[in-house]
Amino acid sequence: MFKNEENNLLNLKERYGQVNVPLEKLDQAIQSGFERGKSKKVVINHKRKYWMWPSVVAAVLVLGLLTSIRVSPTFASYVKQVPGMEKIVELVRNDKGLLAAVENDYVQKIGISQVKNGTKVTVDSVIADEQGIVIFYTIKMKENRHNLRVENVNLQPTNGDKLPEHTLEFGHPAHEGEKTYTDTLVYFFNNPLKQQDFKLDIKVKTKEISEQFSIPFSIKKQENTKQIYNLNKTVNIEGQKIKIKKVTIYPLRVAVNVEMDPANTKKILDFEDIRLVDQHGEVWSKILNGVTASKVNDEECTLYLQSNYFKNPKELYLVINKIQAVDKDEAYLIVDTEKQQIIKQPKGNLLANIKKEGSSLTFTLNTKKDFRYFLFDSFVDANGKEFYINVGSSGFNEKKQIVSLTLPSEKYTNPIKLKLEFYPSWIEGKAKVRIR
Amino acid sequence: MMEGLILEGKSLVERAIEGDDNAFLTIMYDHKLPLYKTALAYLKNEDEAIEAIQEVTFRAYRNIHTLREPEFVKTWLIRIMINYCQNYIKKNKRVTFNDDYLLRQGKNEDYRFIELEEAMSQLDDKQRQLLHLKYFHDVKIKEIAVMWNRPEGTVKTWLNKALRSLRNILEEKGDKGRV
Numbered sequence: 001m002f003k004n005e006e007n008n009l010l011n012l013k014e015r016y017g018q019v020n021v022p023l024e025k026l027d028q029a030i031q032s033g034f035e036r037g038k039s040k041k042v043v044i045n046h047k048r049k050y051w052m053w054p055s056v057v058a059a060v061l062v063l064g065l066l067t068s069i070r071v072s073p074t075f076a077s078y079v080k081q082v083p084g085m086e087k088i089v090e091l092v093r094n095d096k097g098l099l100a101a102v103e104n105d106y107v108q109k110i111g112i113s114q115v116k117n118g119t120k121v122t123v124d125s126v127i128a129d130e131q132g133i134v135i136f137y138t139i140k141m142k143e144n145r146h147n148l149r150v151e152n153v154n155l156q157p158t159n160g161d162k163l164p165e166h167t168l169e170f171g172h173p174a175h176e177g178e179k180t181y182t183d184t185l186v187y188f189f190n191n192p193l194k195q196q197d198f199k200l201d202i203k204v205k206t207k208e209i210s211e212q213f214s215i216p217f218s219i220k221k222q223e224n225t226k227q228i229y230n231l232n233k234t235v236n237i238e239g240q241k242i243k244i245k246k247v248t249i250y251p252l253r254v255a256v257n258v259e260m261d262p263a264n265t266k267k268i269l270d271f272e273d274i275r276l277v278d279q280h281g282e283v284w285s286k287i288l289n290g291v292t293a294s295k296v297n298d299e300e301c302t303l304y305l306q307s308n309y310f311k312n313p314k315e316l317y318l319v320i321n322k323i324q325a326v327d328k329d330e331a332y333l334i335v336d337t338e339k340q341q342i343i344k345q346p347k348g349n350l351l352a353n354i355k356k357e358g359s360s361l362t363f364t365l366n367t368k369k370d371f372r373y374f375l376f377d378s379f380v381d382a383n384g385k386e387f388y389i390n391v392g393s394s395g396f397n398e399k400k401q402i403v404s405l406t407l408p409s410e411k412y413t414n415p416i417k418l419k420l421e422f423y424p425s426w427i428e429g430k431a432k433v434r435i436r
Numbered sequence: 437m438m439e440g441l442i443l444e445g446k447s448l449v450e451r452a453i454e455g456d457d458n459a460f461l462t463i464m465y466d467h468k469l470p471l472y473k474t475a476l477a478y479l480k481n482e483d484e485a486i487e488a489i490q491e492v493t494f495r496a497y498r499n500i501h502t503l504r505e506p507e508f509v510k511t512w513l514i515r516i517m518i519n520y521c522q523n524y525i526k527k528n529k530r531v532t533f534n535d536d537y538l539l540r541q542g543k544n545e546d547y548r549f550i551e552l553e554e555a556m557s558q559l560d561d562k563q564r565q566l567l568h569l570k571y572f573h574d575v576k577i578k579e580i581a582v583m584w585n586r587p588e589g590t591v592k593t594w595l596n597k598a599l600r601s602l603r604n605i606l607e608e609k610g611d612k613g614r615v
Contacts, residue, residue, distance in 0.1 A: 001596070001599075002596070002599035002600070002602075002603065004603075005599045005602050005603055005606075006571065006599070008552050009552070009567060009571035009572075010571055011549070012549055012552055012553070012571075012572075013571055013572045015549055016473045016476065016477060016572070017473075019473070019476065021469060021472060022482065022486065023468075025486050026468045026472055026486065026489055027465065027468070029486045029487070029489040029490040029493065030461065030464045030465060030468060030489060030490070030493045031461075032490050032493075033464075033489065033490040033491060033492065033493025033494040033496075033497065034457070034460070034461060034464070034493055034494075034497055036490075036494045037493065037494045037495075037496075037497030037498050038457070038497070360501065362502070402499065402502060404501065
């Protein structure tokens with residue numbers, strides 16, 4: 001009946017069979033899409049002393065890839081002249097503060113290696129302040145290796161002291177089958193770092209090899225590298241009161257201590273839009289790829305922003321525009337995994353279609369836009385026993401957000417209560433506090 | 437269809453669904469051409485089509501565990517691509533038809549194809565998707581029916597409607613051309 005149309009369509013198909021295909025670019029696109037997918041699979045490690053919000057980390061990583069910061073032409077040409085500098089800039093280009101640290105010669109060259117059976121690990125350089133240390137390192141392998149993993153990372157002061165309480169981030173995804181891998185190990189400490197001499201233990205594993213390395217190195221003394229502003233000013237966003245207690249500007253990042261008013265009706269889940277702005281309107285936003293906040297307790301936390309330490313503007317403001325928040329008395333979800341039933345959830349019924357398959361529990365979340373946060377990280381079962389959710393993901397597919405989590409293998413009793421860590425519900429305002 | 441892909445008693449797709457990254461990547465590499473051509477047919481721009489491949493890889497990776505019919509993985513991927521492209525076009529509110537790309541690819545006699553493509557872009561999303569799946573990727577009506585959870589007869593009716601719409605659009609154009 002429609003022979004003509006059908007033939008036309010088939011001819012059109014033929015034509016697309018003849019177009020030039022940029023095969024190499026396609027492979028690269030697949031690789032980067034895959035890496036993005038991988039880095040967003042949130043794996044939560046509960047043994048950390050600090051509280052991390054890894055889903056935020058993962059969420060903004062993607063953004064970071066799209067909005068990396070532009071480098072000035074003079075700096076760009078300087079970068080090309082210094083061996084190894086390009087790699088460093090590549091690794092910090094999502095962070096204005098770190099980039100400025102590189103630009104201002106704040107990088108300490110190390111260049112110490114250890115070789116084992118043809119695999120060489122080099123500590124290339126570090127950027128350090130009294131509160132943190134970013135270690136740039138490279139792994140060079142004899143042949144192309146697969147499934148590269150870095151394990152048992154341990155930084156130890158040589159004098160036998162213990163490191164202060166800290167967070168550690170690493171594990172930039174490796175390209176499959178390459179010989180060289182460069183990454184950063186990012187440590188942030190709870191207390192100022194006093195030591196200068198360290199030994200870095202690191203295990204390199206691939207499908208083919210497994211080697212333990214131990215590399216000694218020293219850094220310059222880090223003192224008086226911070227500016228503290230005690231503010232104690234309270235802002236009000238849709239009736240929720242938030243006290244900005246203190247802003248501390250370090251070379252590596254800016255820490256903002258905030259305290260929520262216990263009388264607030266909403267539980268603050270995440271400061272989605274918080275930024276530093278100077279008199280010219282230049283913005284330093286949240287850390288895009290790394291620890292974005294640490295929790296002191298339910299009402300108090302520290303948020304981390306990219307550092308303007310090297311810029312030293314005349315006027316500086318803290319601006320808060322958008323906060324993820326949910327009513328305190330409904331900041332949780334109760335489900336029965338066996339009956340596949342949602343018993344209670346925040347008003348609006350955004351969650352639906354609960355489904356359990358093996359150890360996987362999935363929901364749909366009714367959001368207009370991709371909600372790049374993972375909703376939960378633990379639950380309490382009917383007997384009051386707490387369980388951690390180690391793997392979860394949240395993805396957007398055909399106009400639906402699918403939230404999935406892996407249930408623990410230990411026995412739990414239904415129904416279970418999942419505390420909301422993130423939720424697509426916001427309060428907005430225009431709070432501005434002068435820092436200096 | 438799965439010949440050569442069976443390993444350890446499980447198909448490549450089944451392993452990918454269970455979280456085997458290498459299996460997933462293999463599937464993506466196996467289907468990159470039909471995916472790229474789909475993107476090109478919708479977006480008419482090489483760079484945007486490559487970007488689409490990245491985004492679709494990302495979405496597929498995050499959602500492969502939701503794939504219920506492993507044997508339909510190709511159609512599943514192409515549907516993700518079509519959804520992405522349709523949203524992309526809407527979001528960018530641009531005229532979907534841009535003949536530069538095809539003109540650069542070929543010669544004058546291609547005007548016929550340009551007309552056809554323009555007509556395709558005027559169909560509604562479902563009709564276009566249907567024609568694309570059926571004629572560009574030889575997806576069987578039966579498979580589309582399973583994917584869309586509709587009886588085969590319904591899909592056949594839709595297909596006829598889509599072809600009729602296409603004919604009407606083309607004829608209308610032809611008429612105008614003759615005036």
